Amino acid sequence: MSSKFNFFQNWYPLSPVEDLDPERPTPVTLLGLNFVIWKPKSSQTYQVFLDQCPHRLAPLSEGRIDEKTGNLMCSYHGWQFDEQGICTTIPQAEKPEIISKNKQNFCVRKFPTQEANDLLWVWADPNSSEQAANTPLPLSPQIDASQGFVWSSYVRDLEYDWQTLVENVADPSHVPFAHHGVQGNRNQAIPIPIKIIQSTASLIEAKTQGRFNTTITFEAPCRLEYAIEFGTDGKQVGLVTYCLPVSPGKSRIVAQFPRNFAKTLHRIIPRWWTHIKTRNLVLDGDMIFLHQQERFLQQKQQTESWKTAYKLPTEADHLVIEFRKWFDQYSQGKLPWEEVGISQAETLSLPKTRREILDRYHQHTQHCSSCRGALKAVKRWQIGLIVYFAIALSSAAILPDHWRLTVGLPLVITALASLGIYAGLKYGLEPQFYFIDYIHAEKK
Secondary structure: OOOOOOOOOOEEEEEEHHHOOOOOOEEEEEOOEEEEEEOOOOOOOOEEEEOOOOOOOOOHHHOEEOOOOOOEEOOOOOOEEOOOOOEEEOOOOOOOHHHHOOOOOOOOOEEOEEEEOOEEEEEOOOOOHHHHHOOOOOOOOOOOHHHOOEOOEEEEEEOOOHHHHHHHHOOHHHHHHHOEOOOEOHHHOOOOOEEEEEEOOOEEEEEEOOOOEEEEEEEOOOEEEEEEEEOOOOEEEEEEEEEEEEEOOEEEEEEEOOEOOOHHHHHHOOHHHHHHHHHHHHHHHHHHHHHHHHHHHHHHOOOOOHHHHOOOOOHHHHHHHHHHHHHHHHHOOOOOHHHHOOOHHHHOOOOOOHHHHOOHHHHOHHHOHHHHHHHHHHHHHHHHHHHHHHHHHHHHHHOOHHHHHHHHHHHHHHHHHHHHHHHHHHHHHHHHHOOOOOOHHHOO
């Protein structure tokens, strides 16, 4: 019998480093555990603590980084913790000995961290730091500037489970249909035979042949990547995803998009533009039916196995089958929610509305420094344009008659132009940071 896979004793990338704010704590959830990410003033690296103050269990992510000490302060009673999680300040302490004698009892649980490939990594078990130090990160060989690759990063929270996310990314044959007009074309869909090269407790490797030769690698529990070769001139594009189990019915994808060509284009196109025009659209394309599909499967699995609930007759289904077999063999077909006090009964939650499922702001924008900055700029431009519109029209209205044509007319024209740009930003661009409904029937 296979030993049970330990999801906690593994490295996970919580976020691209560029999306973290060094001036304020950031909350994030992984495997049902609530973490707080923060950066001490005296340190060059981020720390990850359990998001609970030992005093009264208030979330430290609602706290702040103290200007004088550089430590993490709980905003409930002002307790402070250094980068090792040691309590340094208790404002209510009558005697200093209260702190010095209770350092171990008053400390915050700290988790091992590393920064690599532009990502912040955490080891999800604070009690096995020695093992963490001896376990290599699941890094992609495609995220390597020395080999001529450039890449960008992306993060989004998803309204479906980790197993649904892995299964979906491991299925390239859905792309022409679920992402028609964005990444594929349903009219050009062809069979995609998948051959399993190896399958072990820690690694599944598969290959496809067709228009492009593709290697698909799943390194348990989170790295799932594609390496796609173009012809014989060495061009390669990749999709590197890290699939994070957040809580029942929720997951997070941290993705990187490497390539070794078109490097100038990579530098020119703003990161936020690719997020709202491509990355968000791709995930919007299958978010609704994955949210619903997951619940249908959960209902069927109360009386039958996925082997009969699913109908998987083609070679394109081989990697999905292999992943499901891995999940059954090494994890008994379930995630370790009960180990963090989450009942399996909670996994079958009620379906959400389309607006909740496709909520770009809370799933992505608030986490992404590029999109947050672009959204602020869009709102500032709107204010400036509407102010200019009002001032220009008012000025044109009070001009003397002999200036109406030479000065007044240009003012009116530019005022109307500013109003048009305002409307484009307000009703065209700004909603793309919040919510865009995705209707497949309208995708011609």
